[in-house]
Amino acid sequence: MATHSAERGRTTRQRLLDAAVALVPEVGWGGVTTRMVAERAGVAPGVVHYHFASVTDLLVAAGLGFAAGLLDGLAAELAARPDIGEGIDWLLGELSRYSGADPASLLILEMFLASTRLPELRERLGVQIGGFRAVVASWLTARGYRGDAEAAAALLAASLDGIMLHRALDPGLDPAALTGPLRAMFTAGQTAPDPASGPRTSTRRTEA
């Protein structure tokens, strides 16, 4: 087998990232230690600082990689849904696969919090989520949504995360039960293009 050193190094690096992704939900962002990650990845403790400058660097890389995969998959699937109501149903169905206390949900939440203390992480995660929101917004308009698609997409994305958040505390909370009000939001928007009586509302506030 022609396993070059470089190739071997890449797989080791990936194993470290995977170990970090698994550990953050278990012990929390700040609870992950170099020795933990190394043991989980099956390598010597010192190897962590060969591939990453610091533990934080490792966590940031691991978290962003995971989020990118998750959002891309979600956006791709959503794009395949023919109409809005069906898309919402599918999203909530997808959401019910996450208990709110499962590793994927927890990792995302941990990233949100860590990003408030890590400017670089906030910047890069913000770009990822902004991209997802834009995809959802264009999907909404393409499917005939008449209101402020930007605002609706922002609210939809926020609601999804909020539901996930609340499920962490109340596992009995069934996302499917929330389909009614959530669909009402968008179907109402389709027939009532002007939801707010005030000026044309934009999601962004800080614009000259």
Added chain:
Amino acid sequence: MATHSAERGRTTRQRLLDAAVALVPEVGWGGVTTRMVAERAGVAPGVVHYHFASVTDLLVAAGLGFAAGLLDGLAAELAARPDIGEGIDWLLGELSRYSGADPASLLILEMFLASTRLPELRERLGVQIGGFRAVVASWLTARGYRGDAEAAAALLAASLDGIMLHRALDPGLDPAALTGPLRAMFTAGQTAPDPASGPRTSTRRTEA
């Protein structure tokens, strides 16, 4: 000065709780140390373990106390709002006072996450939030909401937290801009009592 020993102890204990409430958002739930809290409270390091069995105990007590005050205040103010639309507006207005990266928001989020690893905290925080949701649900029905008030309240509470979450990443996200879709969600529920079966939007049945 008639400062009894017991009274002095109580104020010291409160100072420790206040210090913990201030520190969790700054350094994260897991980043708070005994010496940090003691220094912030202006007492000797050892005093923490006189008033609390462990650092975790201190954090749980501090977090629950803060959450109780916040939710009680919110519920009381909401009860005073005469109609649903106005209440939603007020809630979002209130929410815009929180940047999503402010101490109050961060403490709540940190508690959510910590609760996934601390059964006792999850139990007690779940009770508090369940109570708040019940208050909102009865407020909705009392104001004429015809759909599933429980589901609507759950979704509303989740949306609020989700918006807070997203604002942490995108400070430019203006809650007021989300008023339109969010109002649509509940006003639509007022005219369409059965949301699941009838997705059609031709609802003109106005209730007197």
Added chain:
DNA sequence: GTAATGTTTGGACAGTTGCCCAAGTCGATC
């Protein structure tokens, strides 16, 4: 006065942390 009670102090303890580094392994290249 003395004794009892509740609170505070500052240091001690063992364990853990992130980060570093000299020595080592192993395949690719000469």
Added chain:
DNA sequence: GATCGACTTGGGCAACTGTCCAAACATTAC
């Protein structure tokens, strides 16, 4: 063969952690 470079090892270090404790302190009861 020898040499090179990428990668890995396991231990070392100073700094920090939660928890504990004997002693000091202040306040109240006798």
